[in-house]
Amino acid sequence: MGHGHGHGHGHGHAPSANADRRYLTAALVILVTFMAAEVVIGVIANSIALISDAGHMLTDAASIVFALIAISLAARPAKGAYTFGWKRAEIISAAINGLTFVLLVVYFVYEAIHRLIEPPEVKGPLVFVTALVGIAVNAVCTWLIAKADRTSLNVEGAFQHLLNDMYAFIATAVAGAVVWITGWGRADAVAALVVAALMAKAAYSLLREAGRILFEAAPHGVNPAEVKEAIAGHEDVTEVGDLHVWTVTSGYPALSAHVTVHVGGDCHRVRRELAELLHERFQIDHTTLQVDHVPSSGCAIAPAAKAATHA
Numbered sequence: 566m567g568h569g570h571g572h573g574h575g576h577g578h579a580p581s582a583n584a585d586r587r588y589l590t591a592a593l594v595i596l597v598t599f600m601a602a603e604v605v606i607g608v609i610a611n612s613i614a615l616i617s618d619a620g621h622m623l624t625d626a627a628s629i630v631f632a633l634i635a636i637s638l639a640a641r642p643a644k645g646a647y648t649f650g651w652k653r654a655e656i657i658s659a660a661i662n663g664l665t666f667v668l669l670v671v672y673f674v675y676e677a678i679h680r681l682i683e684p685p686e687v688k689g690p691l692v693f694v695t696a697l698v699g700i701a702v703n704a705v706c707t708w709l710i711a712k713a714d715r716t717s718l719n720v721e722g723a724f725q726h727l728l729n730d731m732y733a734f735i736a737t738a739v740a741g742a743v744v745w746i747t748g749w750g751r752a753d754a755v756a757a758l759v760v761a762a763l764m765a766k767a768a769y770s771l772l773r774e775a776g777r778i779l780f781e782a783a784p785h786g787v788n789p790a791e792v793k794e795a796i797a798g799h800e801d802v803t804e805v806g807d808l809h810v811w812t813v814t815s816g817y818p819a820l821s822a823h824v825t826v827h828v829g830g831d832c833h834r835v836r837r838e839l840a841e842l843l844h845e846r847f848q849i850d851h852t853t854l855q856v857d858h859v860p861s862s863g864c865a866i867a868p869a870a871k872a873a874t875h876a
Contacts, residue, residue, distance in 0.1 A: 584712075584713070585632075585636060585713040585717075585720065586633060586636060588709045588710060588712050588713045589629050589632055589633050589636075589709075589710065589713060589720070589723070590633065591709050592629060592705075592706040592709040592710050592723075592727070593626060593629045593630065593633075595702060595705060595706055595709075596622055596625055596626045596629070596702070596706055597626055599622070599698070599699065599702045600619050600622040600623060600626065603615055603616075603618060603619040603622065603695060603699065604616065604619045606691060606695050607619055607695075609688070609691065610687060610688040610691040610692050610695070611685050611686060611687050611688065612687050612688070612691075612692045612737075612741075612753050613673070613676050613677060613680050613753055613754060613757045614692060614696075614736075614737040614740050614741075614753045614754070614756035614757045614760065615692055615695055615696070615737060617669075617673040617676075617677075617733075617757045617760045617761065618696070618699060618730065618733050618734060618737055618760060620669050620672075620673065621669070621726075621729070621730045621733055621760055621763075621764060622730060623669075624662065624665050624666055624669060624726060624764070625706075625723065625726040625727055625730055627662060627665060628662045628719065628722050628723040628726045629710075629723045631655075631658035631659070631661065631662055631719055632655070632658070632717065632719035632720050632722070632723050634654070634658065635654045635655035635658050635717075635719045636655075636717075636719075638651035638654035638655075639651055639652050639654055639655060639814065649813055649814075652813055652814040652817060653778070653779075653813070653814050655717060655718055655719040655814060655815060656718060656775050656778045656779060656814055656815070657775075658719055659718045659719050659722050659771050659774070659775045660771070660772060660775040660776070660779070662719075662722055662726075662771055663722075663767075663768045663769075663770075663771035663772035663775060664768075664772070666764050666765070666767055666768030666771070667765075667768050667772075669761075669764060670761045670764045670765045670768065673757050673758075673760060673761040673764070674758065674761045676757065677754040677755075677757035677758045677761065678754075680750075680751070680753065680754040680757070681751055681754045681755075684750035684751045684753075684754065685750065686750060687744050687750045687753045688744075689741050689742070689743070689744030689745030689746070689748075690741070690745050691741075692737065692738075692740065692741030692744065692745075692753065693738055693741030693742050693744075693745055694741075695741075696734045696735075696737040696738035696740075696741055697734075697738055699730075699734035699737070699738075700731060700734045700735060700738065703727050703728075703730050703731040703734060704731060706727050707724065707727040707728055707731060710723050710724045710727060711724060717815045717816065718771075718774055718775065718778070718814075718815040719815075721815075722767075722771050725767050725770065725771075726767060729763040729764065729766070729767050730763075732763055733756075733759065733760040733763055733764075736756045736759040736760060737756045737760070739752075739756065740752040740753050740755060740756030741753075777812070778811075778812045778813075778814065778815075781809075781811035781812070782811070782812075783810045783811065783812075784810070784811075784812045784818040784849075787810055787818065787847055787849070789808060789810050792808065792810055792820070792843070792847060792849075793805050793808050793822075795842060795843075795846060795847075796808075796822065796824060796839055796842070796843075799835060799838065799839060799842070801826045801827050801830040801831075801835050802824055802825070802826055802835065802839075803825045803826060803827055803859055804824070804825040804859075805822055805823070805824055805825075806822070806823045806824075806825075807821070807822060807823040808820070808821075808822040809821050809822070810849070813851070817851065818847075818848065818849045818850075818851065819849070819851040819852070819853075820843060820849050820851070820852045820853070821852070821853040821854070821855075822853075822854055822855070823855045823857070824836075824839065824854055824855065824856045824857070825856075825857055825858070825859055826856060826857070826858055826859070827858070827859065828858055828859055830858065832856040832857065832858065833856075835856050836854050836856045839852075839854055839856075840852050840854065
C-alpha cells in the first residue's frame with residue numbers, strides 16, 4: 566500500500582517581522598510616556614475615568630510587549646520536540662492579555678459604582694484637556710500598528726486595544742466637559758463604566774479567538790463538511806476519512822486527511838490536485854494527505870509518478 570503526502574507552505578506576511586517590530590516599538594514608547602503622565606494627572610484631577618484610561622493604556626502597552634515577544638519566539642525554527650517551533654506563543658500571550666482585561670474591568674466597575682454612590686470633586690477642565698491629548702496619542706499609535714501585520718492575533722489584539730482606548734478617551738472627554746460645564750461629578754464615573762464595557766468587549770473577543778485556536782477549531786470561514794465534500798468530489802476519490810482542519814497560529818491553517826482512490830488511480834497525482842484545490846478554494850497551504858487505493862489492492866503508481874518526489 567502506498568501513501569501520498571503533500572505539504573504546501575505559504576506563509577507570506579505582507580509587512581516583514583522587522584517592520585512590525587519598528588511600528589510596535591514606536592507605538593509602545595509613545596503609549597508608556599503618555600500613560601505615566603496620565604496617571605499623575607488623574608490623581609491630581611481626582612478622576613477615575615482618567616485613571617481607568619491609564620489602566621486601559623497599560624493593557625495596550627502589555628499587548629504590544631506580548632506581541633513583540635511573540636514575534637521573536639514565533640521566528641524561532643522548529644527544533645527537537647517542538648515540531649511547530651514556538652508559533653503558538655502569540656496565542657498564549659493573547660489569552661493572557663484578555664485575562665488582564667477581565668481583571669481591570671472588575672476593578673474599574675467596582676470603583677465607578679463606589680463613585681456613583683459617593684461622587685468626589687473632579688477637576689473637569691483637566692480631565693477634558695488630558696482626554697483630548699489622549700485621543701491624539703491613540704490616533705498616532707493606532708495608525709502605527711495598523712501598518713503592521715494584522716493577520717497576527719497579537720498585533721490585531723494590540724490594534725483593537727488602541728481603538729477601544731480611543732473610544733474610551735472620547736467618553737472621558739465628554740465626561741470632563743460635562744463636569745466642567747455642569748459640575749455633575751458622577752459623569753466621571755459613568756465614563757469609567759463606558760471604558761470598562763469597551764474593555765470587556767475586547768477581552769471577550771481576544772479570549773474567544775485564542776480559545777478557538779487552543780482548542781484547535783477549524784479556521785474562521787472554513788466549514789470542515791464543505792472541505793470534505795470538496796475532496797470527495799474529486800473524480801478518483803472514493804472515500805475521505807480522519808479529516809482534521811485546525812489553526813496552528815494566526816494565519817497558519819492546517820489540514821490532514823486519509824483519502825482513498827479508485828483502483829488504478831494515480832495516488833501522487835490525486836494528492837497534488839487535492840493540495841491545489843485546498844489552497845485555491847480554502848486558502849489552506851499546510852496539508853498532509855495520506856492517499857491510498859481501496860483495500861485489497863496495492864497502490865499502482867504511474868511511471869511518471871514513481872519518479873516524482875514528495876512535495
